[in-house]
Amino acid sequence: MTNQALAQQIGQALDKIRDTKPLVHQITNYVVMNDTANVTLQVGALPVMAHAKEEVAEMVQLAGALVLNPGTLEPDWVEAMTTAGEAAKACGVPTVLDPVGAGATTYRTETNLQLISHVQPEVVRGNPGEIAALLGVGGQVKGVESVGDLDDPPAVARHAAKAWSTTVAMTGVRDYVTDGDRAVAIDNGNQWLTTLTGTGCTATAVTGAFAAVESDFVVASAGALACLGYAAELAAPEAKGPGSFKVALYDAIYNLTGEQLTQGAKVEWLE
Amino acid sequence: MTNQALAQQIGQALDKIRDTKPLVHQITNYVVMNDTANVTLQVGALPVMAHAKEEVAEMVQLAGALVLNPGTLEPDWVEAMTTAGEAAKACGVPTVLDPVGAGATTYRTETNLQLISHVQPEVVRGNPGEIAALLGVGGQVKGVESVGDLDDPPAVARHAAKAWSTTVAMTGVRDYVTDGDRAVAIDNGNQWLTTLTGTGCTATAVTGAFAAVESDFVVASAGALACLGYAAELAAPEAKGPGSFKVALYDAIYNLTGEQLTQGAKVEWLE
Amino acid sequence: MTNQALAQQIGQALDKIRDTKPLVHQITNYVVMNDTANVTLQVGALPVMAHAKEEVAEMVQLAGALVLNPGTLEPDWVEAMTTAGEAAKACGVPTVLDPVGAGATTYRTETNLQLISHVQPEVVRGNPGEIAALLGVGGQVKGVESVGDLDDPPAVARHAAKAWSTTVAMTGVRDYVTDGDRAVAIDNGNQWLTTLTGTGCTATAVTGAFAAVESDFVVASAGALACLGYAAELAAPEAKGPGSFKVALYDAIYNLTGEQLTQGAKVEWLE
Incomplete structure (x- = not known):
């Protein structure tokens, strides 16, 4: 391609989200629930x-995709995520995992590794620090923020995708999406985007919406990141600070058409 | 009348909310807590x-109304809602129930039926799909959204109001409020309003504020829906998308006076 | 001084927050999590x-400050707050407590007194009603809002600071910060600020960011309140209501420089 x-x-894919309005079942953190529900609606899908x-097992059967985001994790919620993820697998609903803050504490690292192992998500969307920490190849996480640079981000993403048999969407200044074989920047x-809390979580929710309509998860993940990123570019001229940027971002996501996204997407296959 | x-x-009633600042005790879902607290403040009441x-039983005694919204339900929260609702009944505080997503899963349907039965809310505010699902007369719910049309929405609302001995506020393109006898459109x-998450929940919170000052719950419910809906009309010229609409909506609710609401309310008694 | x-x-101190980006670990209420995370980011720190x-005990060791806000308290969360607070004390991380709604119910009053006693927070940031209720000297709380006036707010704040061996930041039309000895208005x-939910909680989060870089907690607390208050003044001309005020407030916090804050801060040592 x-x-x-x-x-x-x-x-x-964006047009198809608007046409089919898939349900995106989200088990996510308290901080971003309102934001991710709104963005899911504005990209054209229905959040629950x-x-x-x-x-959860009954709800996920109605869904086009499942989003798991243990950003404010506790044991009951992790159990529900596991149950929902297993039910999603059983009925063919794709799962997107956001390993928020993996690497910051042992509990976060182990929980996310268990979710990857038990749920086998179709997509893992994280920042370089989180992905590297889960792989055990370094990477620094301060709370839920990635700090410090990896030597070779695309190689880390590929390594993770192969290790977990999934598509990895690793976001940063340049985003990388790979299934271990194909890779897109x-x-x-x-x-x-870095001045607002939870934009990573928002990217994950949008990835859920794209994964509900596009079964090539490399394309779906790249599409979600291009969609959110291009909307951010369109919103920038309105921004006097993070408050006005957020308003403009939500307006831009809602108003973005499939044709505009095709023209604005800066996507490039990597060797 | x-x-x-x-x-x-x-x-x-709107003026009276501003004059008396009733406390509206809300046990509601994680997605909308910030929004409903803000709208409660901006309509002139105090949220807790x-x-x-x-x-919960002690808090509700201080309140002018109780709002129960099991949108992100789990057993502990449902138990607290039941306890609070029973305490509200015992001390004469009106309860407004929002059966979010009833019909989507068995757990949601059964929980809401139990709340109706145990708490006997003064008002049930839902969308057509939720009300119909609780009545067992069809209606389609996709996650927490009502999809598909009922044949005769006012008849369904009346039926529900009689079955549950309550006032039903059924929101849609046209809203219907009825106590089974009187009915208002x-x-x-x-x-x-449909481009934002949780505007139904917001309508329910505003209904709580109106029910705290107006004991005719048909009037209170119609007032809340007219208030939110008219504010949305006033906000529309500012909207370039859902982000800017939400900002303008909150401004409009805050600035709306009782006199303006009287002039802008499109309310009609039905036969 | x-x-x-x-x-x-x-x-x-504001400049130092931006330079060092301290992690502010927050165990806070559902209503304001998104707001306080955003404001923490925009003031220059990193929220988790x-x-x-x-x-919690592992996370707090990475943090520059801990914020405890039992605004939507329940036993499991209170236990986590206690554990985190004790761990913070053990590793020298300052703790800021926001006793939301103390005085409204017995459970809130007792929980906050226990947190003060077990955690020994470096700062308690509350409204006059909450502080007075915790001291048992009157004060009225309606839900989570302070109503009614204290006769002598600075004396109440000083009394509380001495009783609890902490710095008290008592916010109102005029804010008072005192360690029982020194006092600042x-x-x-x-x-x-009163038209938005959770601005008190926001003040507490900003206090956490300042306390992470300034070990004189009277200065840190006064700085946080001046910072939020001055940003509100800068935002006011943009406000057509609470919605547009909030947008402008977040923009203003982000854009405020240390030099501007020094010039705009209205701080006064009291006798």
Whole structure:
């Protein structure tokens, strides 16, 4: 597939989200629930937040994708994530995992490794520090922020994708998406995204929406990151600070069409 | 009461909220807590979020109304809602229930039916899919969104109000409020409300504020829906998307006076 | 120290937050988590929300400050707050406590007294009603809002600081910060802050960021309140209501420099 064909498929995926309005079942953290529900709606899908073990297996059967985000994890929630993830696997619903803060504490690292092992998510979307920490190849995490640089981010992403048999979407100044074989770099986005809490979580929620309509998860993940990043570029001229940037970002995501996304997506296949 | 007299009583209720600043005790879902607390403040009341069984019965005695919203339900929270609802009944505090996502899973449907039965809420505020699902007369719920149309929404609302001995506020393109006997249609609002998560929950919180000052719960519920819907109309010219709409909506709720609401309310008694 | 020297130290503290990006570990309430995480980022620090007893003691060791806010308290969370607070004490990380709604219910009052006793926070940031209720000297709390006036707020604050061997930051139209010996009044801020939910909690989060870089907790607390209050003053001309005020407030906090804060801070040592 050429870069241009990839951009086209990404734009078509956005249109398909709007046409089919898939349900995106999210078991996510308290900090971002409102944000990720809103962005899910504005990208064209329907969000549902449900975490009780009494209902997650039933809810996920209605969904086009499952998003697991243990950003404010505790044992009951992790158990619900596992149950939901296993039910998703059983009924063919793709799962996207966001290993928030992996590497910061032993509990976060171990929980995310267990989720990867038990749930076998179709996509893992994290920052370089989190991915490296889960691989045990270094990487620094301060709370939930990645600090310090990896020597070779695309190689780390590929290594992780192979180790976990999944698609890895590693976000940073340059984003990398890979299934261990194919790899895409995405150059959309800007620094304003780093001034808001939970934009990584938001990227994960958008990835859920794309994964619900596009079964090539490399394309779906690249599409989600291009979508959020390009909307951030469109919003930037309105930003006088993080408050006004956030307003403009949500407006931009809502107003972005598939055709515009195809034109604005900066996606490039890597060797 | 004429339609004009109803609009007047609604405007007066808004003024009374501002004058008396009733406490609205909310046991609600994680997604909307910040939004419903803000809207409660901006309509003129005081919000308090408290869900521990150690304190809910004591807290609700200080309140003018109780709002129960099991949108991110789990057993401990449902137990607290039941305890709070029973305490509210014992001390004459009206309860407004929002059966979020009833019909989507068995757990949601059964929990909401139990809450209706044990708590006997003064108002049930839901969308057509949720109300119909609880009645067992069809209706489709996709996650927490109502999809598909009912044949005769006002008849379903009346049926529910009679079955549950409550006031039902059923929101949609046209809103219906009925106690099974009297019925009002409200035509305020616009499509921007559907681009934000939790506007139903917001309507429920505002209903709590109105129910704290207006003991005719048909008037209170119609007032809340007219208030939120008219504020949405006033906000629409500022909206470039859901982000800027939300900002303008909160500004509009805060700035709306009782007199303006009386003039802007599109409320009509039905036969 | 002169008032001018205090203002200078406050401006330098803000610069130091931006230079060192301390991690502020927050165990806080559901209503404000998104807001306090964002404001923490925008003031220049890194927020992390983590409440599981499996990780709080490990997480707090990475932090520059710990913020405890039992605004939506329940036993498991209170236990985690105690564990985190004790670990913070053991490793020299300062703790800021926000006794949200103390006085409204017995459970809130007792929990906050226990946290003060077990955790020995370096700063207690509350409104006059909460502080007075915890001291048992009257004060009225309606839900989580302070209502009614104390006769002599600075005396109450001093009394509390001495009783609890801490720095008390008591916010109101005029803010008072005291360690029982020295006392500062802060006159920044405006009425718009009262139209948003959780601005007290936001003040507490900002206090955490300042306490992470300034070990004189009277200066740190006064600095945080001047910072938030002055940003509110800068935001006011943009406000058409609470929605647009909040956007402008977040922009203003992000854009505020240490030098501007030194010039805008209205801080005064009291006898």
